[in-house]
Amino acid sequence: MKINVKQIAKLADLKLTEKEIESLQDQLLSILNYIENLQKLDTDSVEETSQITGLENVMRNDIPQPSFSQEEALSNTKSQEDGLFKVKAVFEQ
Amino acid sequence: MKLNELSIKQAKEGLRTKKFSSEELTRACLDEIKKRDKNLNAFITICENEALADAKKADKLLVEKRTGTLLGIPIALKDLYLTKGVKTTAASRVLSDYIPQYDATVVSKLKNAGAVIIGKTNCDAWAHGSSGENSDFGPTKNPLNEEYVPGGSSSGSAVSVAANMCLASTGTDTGGSIRLPASFCNVVGLKPTYGRVSRYGIIAMASSLDSIGHFTKTVEDSATFLEITAGKDLNDATTPEVKVDNYFEDINKGVKGLKIGIPKEYFIQGLDKKIKEKIEKIIKFYEKEGAEIVEISLPHTEYAIACYYIIQPSEVSSNLARYDGIRFGNDRSFFGDEAKRRIMLGTFTLSAGYYDAYYKKAMKVRTLIKEDFDKAFMKVDAILTPVSPTLPWKIGEKVNDPLKMYLSDIFTVTANLAGIPGLSIPIGFENGLPVGAQILGPSFSEKMLFRIGNCFEGSNQNGL
Numbered sequence: 001m002k003i004n005v006k007q008i009a010k011l012a013d014l015k016l017t018e019k020e021i022e023s024l025q026d027q028l029l030s031i032l033n034y035i036e037n038l039q040k041l042d043t044d045s046v047e048e049t050s051q052i053t054g055l056e057n058v059m060r061n062d063i064p065q066p067s068f069s070q071e072e073a074l075s076n077t078k079s080q081e082d083g084l085f086k087v088k089a090v091f092e093q
Numbered sequence: 094m095k096l097n098e099l100s101i102k103q104a105k106e107g108l109r110t111k112k113f114s115s116e117e118l119t120r121a122c123l124d125e126i127k128k129r130d131k132n133l134n135a136f137i138t139i140c141e142n143e144a145l146a147d148a149k150k151a152d153k154l155l156v157e158k159r160t161g162t163l164l165g166i167p168i169a170l171k172d173l174y175l176t177k178g179v180k181t182t183a184a185s186r187v188l189s190d191y192i193p194q195y196d197a198t199v200v201s202k203l204k205n206a207g208a209v210i211i212g213k214t215n216c217d218a219w220a221h222g223s224s225g226e227n228s229d230f231g232p233t234k235n236p237l238n239e240e241y242v243p244g245g246s247s248s249g250s251a252v253s254v255a256a257n258m259c260l261a262s263t264g265t266d267t268g269g270s271i272r273l274p275a276s277f278c279n280v281v282g283l284k285p286t287y288g289r290v291s292r293y294g295i296i297a298m299a300s301s302l303d304s305i306g307h308f309t310k311t312v313e314d315s316a317t318f319l320e321i322t323a324g325k326d327l328n329d330a331t332t333p334e335v336k337v338d339n340y341f342e343d344i345n346k347g348v349k350g351l352k353i354g355i356p357k358e359y360f361i362q363g364l365d366k367k368i369k370e371k372i373e374k375i376i377k378f379y380e381k382e383g384a385e386i387v388e389i390s391l392p393h394t395e396y397a398i399a400c401y402y403i404i405q406p407s408e409v410s411s412n413l414a415r416y417d418g419i420r421f422g423n424d425r426s427f428f429g430d431e432a433k434r435r436i437m438l439g440t441f442t443l444s445a446g447y448y449d450a451y452y453k454k455a456m457k458v459r460t461l462i463k464e465d466f467d468k469a470f471m472k473v474d475a476i477l478t479p480v481s482p483t484l485p486w487k488i489g490e491k492v493n494d495p496l497k498m499y500l501s502d503i504f505t506v507t508a509n510l511a512g513i514p515g516l517s518i519p520i521g522f523e524n525g526l527p528v529g530a531q532i533l534g535p536s537f538s539e540k541m542l543f544r545i546g547n548c549f550e551g552s553n554q555n556g557l
Binding site: 003005008009011012013014015016020024027028030031032034035036037038039041043046047048049050051052053055058060068072073075076077078079085087 | 190191192194287288301327330331333393395396398399400402403410414417418419420421422425426428430433434436437438440441444450451453454455456457458459460461463495496499511512
């Protein structure tokens, strides 16, 4: 098996060096080889467990609560303008 | 005995009877931090001024005879717990300058109980690790022997209690991150039932596995702490409407009549012989105290690490996707090696074409592991196992072999997959290094775990 490390890095929005790509190729393969042993188990008739609590549709009353002021919300950003987060343009003009 | 060496129970008594003040107690802890933390590196942030101010406030309230379960008691918080106005980093350079605008639910509860927050503790970055060596701010060292790892990921929290820099500390346990460092540092560590304690405001690792627990010097202190942190939180939909028990009701009842299961799959090749002997001794102890020892089987144990290393990185890759450096923190180039490794692994196992073979398969195996425990708890009240297959290892020994590092969690990940609680208690030393035992019970059985743990602690002050 081969892993397309560059493609995965693109999906994960990580910029990796050539050296990192190389070592991740080996490390991920060795972990995946270990994980392979799950295939030995027959699970055709087993239900999936995505979470353990069994809780469903947890609701609470829709009562407004205090929330951040604009100033607080922006207090950790390095990029703001006119009281807004400033981000790079997503679409070209 | 120095003030910082006291348990919560002892310190509360001393504060109540005016033997010393919270300020003196807090200063004793701060002095110990100043003395040892240059070497141990247990703290990322020390809140000296805030802590002393809070201690003085607590002293005033104590004079007025006001009470609070932790009034005036110095504690430390893992740096994954958001603290309003105090830097919170998750031990990652991505969050090197992040100052939260709010407190985690548990932090609010601890503050309301009167606790004095002395600082934020080091850990493996994003809680990714079993040794404490993955912190972006340098590894934490084991206070019992500084050449050895303290266990992770809640490394600094375990060390801060073991080295008497505070009386208790908080941790997070996704695959063993409280129980393993507790056993490596000779303190008591509790991983509560999934959902028993709110996750709101605690930086997420793997959301279906994360459990919010703590480190203390005694089992009784662990019960005191859980009485504060446990309970439903409207901000965390996974906290159910289950009544919080009175954890002290049965704590001195002993183990007579309880059935304790010993799972044969946990006594495998690879388990250190010396640890095995210690566990056999504690089994004998409980038998002598009147417990019935029952051999049981948890047949899917051998699949647990593989199952965990699909589910956990998958959820990690999803949770860490939010760190874009726009609203807070630095951009994604600041992630360290282990975080990148897990993001990559999780992105792969969730990607189109591989989802069924990996993630879906793992969710099915998780069901089998949970059913193993359900069946076992029809026969026994609790299960006793080792915490770690090995003694603490030397710093640097496993850093170049991720898979070997992952396998150190072999006896702890099962509880996270099944959502059940686990208590790690110190049971003695081997070659000068501590050994821990793990007591597991059905969901919401913390009261019984404290009872079983306290029975041993009460009769074995010097370990086995």
